Amino acid sequence: MIRTSSAGRPSSSSRAVGCAICSLIAAACEAISRSRWFRRAAPGAFGRDVGGAAAKALETRRTGAYNGFLEPIDRAKGTGHLRDDFTSQDLVVLLMANAGVVNATGDAAPDTWRRLVAHMLRSYAAPGAPPPPLPDAPPPTALHRAMVRLGRPGMS
Numbered sequence: 335m336i337r338t339s340s341a342g343r344p345s346s347s348s349r350a351v352g353c354a355i356c357s358l359i360a361a362a363c364e365a366i367s368r369s370r371w372f373r374r375a376a377p378g379a380f381g382r383d384v385g386g387a388a389a390k391a392l393e394t395r396r397t398g399a400y401n402g403f404l405e406p407i408d409r410a411k412g413t414g415h416l417r418d419d420f421t422s423q424d425l426v427v428l429l430m431a432n433a434g435v436v437n438a439t440g441d442a443a444p445d446t447w448r449r450l451v452a453h454m455l456r457s458y459a460a461p462g463a464p465p466p467p468l469p470d471a472p473p474p475t476a477l478h479r480a481m482v483r484l485g486r487p488g489m490s
């Protein structure tokens with residue numbers, strides 16, 4: 335349940351928390367979409383081709399970013415914007431899925447990740463929370479190009 339003002343509307347602090355968590359998650363997903371380094375650093379993509387000090391530095395940065403999400407997640411749940419059963423592990427799964435979509439679609443359908451993230455944020459929203467806007471679906475031809483691209487050697 336969304337915290338409301340005495341007039342029955344969502345309080346301004348409650349709206350701000352809801353917008354903040356959506357914006358924070360979307361910003362993390364956008365960073366992944368814009369940077370090959372972020373895609374490599376996304377959860378689950380770590381450890382295959384880096385080692386030593388670089389691996390430790392990457393893990394330290396990723397752990398710090400993850401920990402930075404914990405309080406906003408709790409605040410958004412407390413104000414009724416995120417479902418009570420949402421966990422930080424759900425965020426990790428979203429970041430992994432986002433990195434996969436970005437890598438799979440590449441330049442063929444570069445904004446596909448936005449629709450995935452919007453759908454996921456809608457699924458994480460508590461009943462009564464305002465859903466984020468849903469971007470248009472990518473054109474079928476763009477998705478077809480992305481699938482063809484994935485079928486090429488060295489692209490998967």
